[in-house]
Amino acid sequence: MSMTVSCESSRAPVLCVVGARPNFIKMAPLLDAFASARSPIPFRLVHTGQHYDVAMNEQHFRALELPRPDVSLEVGSASHAVQTAEIMRRFEPVVEVEAAAAVLVVGDVNSTLACALVAAKLGVPVIHVEAGLRSFDRAMPEEINRVLTDQLADLLFTTEEGASANLRREGIDPGRIHFAGNVMIDSVHRCLPRAISAADTLKEVGRSTPRCYGLITLHRPVNVDDRVVLSRLLETLAACAADLPMIWPLHPRTRARIEAAGLMPRLSVSGLHVLPPVDYRRMLGLLAGACVVLTDSGGLQEESTALGVPCLTLREGTERPVTVIEGTNTLVGTDPGAIYRGVAEVRAGRGKRGRLPAGWDGRAAERIAAVLGPWLARQRHREVA
Structure with a gap:
């Protein structure tokens, strides 16, 4: 110490x-x-x-x-x-x-x-x-x-x-x-002018930036610790990536669970761009440029609302209900059909936009x-x- x-x-x-x-x-x-x-x-x-x-x-x-x-x-x-x-x-x-x-x-x-x-x-x-x-x-x-x-x-x-x-x-x-x-949104305001663009982040790993893409984050134990749930989610996300390119900065804990489950080949599919973990300014740039975010993170539910980016939350409930009631968030759980429909809504230009909650x-x-x-x-x- x-x-x-x-x-x-x-x-x-x-x-x-x-x-x-x-x-x-x-x-x-x-x-x-x-x-x-x-x-x-x-x-x-x-x-x-x-x-x-x-x-x-x-x-x-x-x-x-x-x-x-x-x-x-x-x-x-x-x-x-x-x-x-x-x-x-x-x-x-x-x-x-x-x-x-x-x-x-x-x-x-x-x-x-x-x-x-x-x-x-x-x-x-x-x-x-x-x-x-x-x-x-x-x-x-x-x-x-x-x-x-x-x-x-x-x-x-x-x-x-x-x-x-x-x-x-x-x-x-x-x-x-x-x-x-919300002090989380204070940081969005402070850092957005200095955010590193998606184009710059992807260029550094030798990839071009899709015109419209989804951003994935996944780390909750309920989603990554159960092999059956994790396998179904990976299959669903890969299928979505066939229609809409997906960028996924992979959390170290999530990578370890995928490797332990023998599911790493599921990440090697067309349209799915897996990145190493990124810092806050890079994540903010990826989020600001996204057409939709698919996540089980509480913070990203708030940040996507602040930036007006439609959010599909891969959980059955949320401790941040204002993001659903007023913001851009939709709860889809881990049901493949609900996730597919949510991505299809975004591709059709009907993604949820919402409004900024009070105090944000x-x-x-x-x-x-x-x-x-x-x-x-x-x-x-x-x-x-």
Whole structure:
């Protein structure tokens, strides 16, 4: 474990926790907003190391212009229980050494819950950004992380009004809930002018850019850990690629599952362009240029809505219903017929366009900073009193 401590302020810092790629995307605009607030909010960036691919980790930090972490826990991969426990073991002394004013966690990964648990047990306030999202599917590890983190949090920032309603229904004090909008979309606004185009990404691997193409991402255990489900999805995606070229930056975990299942030949079909993992700016360029995205990622459901790109979600439900109600998202599950029909709609020019939800304007982090600064000041005043 490595630690560096800066002394930019005599006030106790907020420990801002990241662990995996979605956290990086959400944290980047928050740190900018904290630094540029009228009364800057002191912070330390803690990277748990849950995202353990060193090369990909460095790519994402550079692409998002994130500062180097002040603290790196270097936890790495393990089962959910072991990883969560190890993050807690390594994070506890950090909170104590830093005398943190609060711990801020984003999203729903294991790092989110682990660090919230440590803070709560030490009596340090917990701030949860992207609170209240619910899939109502307890088979998803992320759902367990979301529900428990929200119960521990002292201050909860939501991305959509439905999330605020979920929290009130679960008994959370409405005074602790603040609708702020979506910091994921802040990063879209920040990075889109610097996104690397699909043409440039494909040129680097010796391929031309199709006029109209679909973008695939796939990583959820429910889709890639079951050989039968995975095989059916690969067959369906290959069939779709025969009619509409598909670009697929292949997640390392997904590649490992495909290899273990002996299904790699399914990827060698005409129209299916498999790429190595790409950083955020490249993914943003691929998404912005796509005619449709086929995904099981929560973040891409939001980003495609922000960019007006039709999205076919390869899941039976979503914790982000506003992307379906107002945005460009359609739930198709893993049913081949539903996936074929969704792609055919796009090819016929009838893909879902939707509208931009409230608070998805690129200023969510500013609103969070505007609430958090005075809240921290009140916390300090209570401690002195």
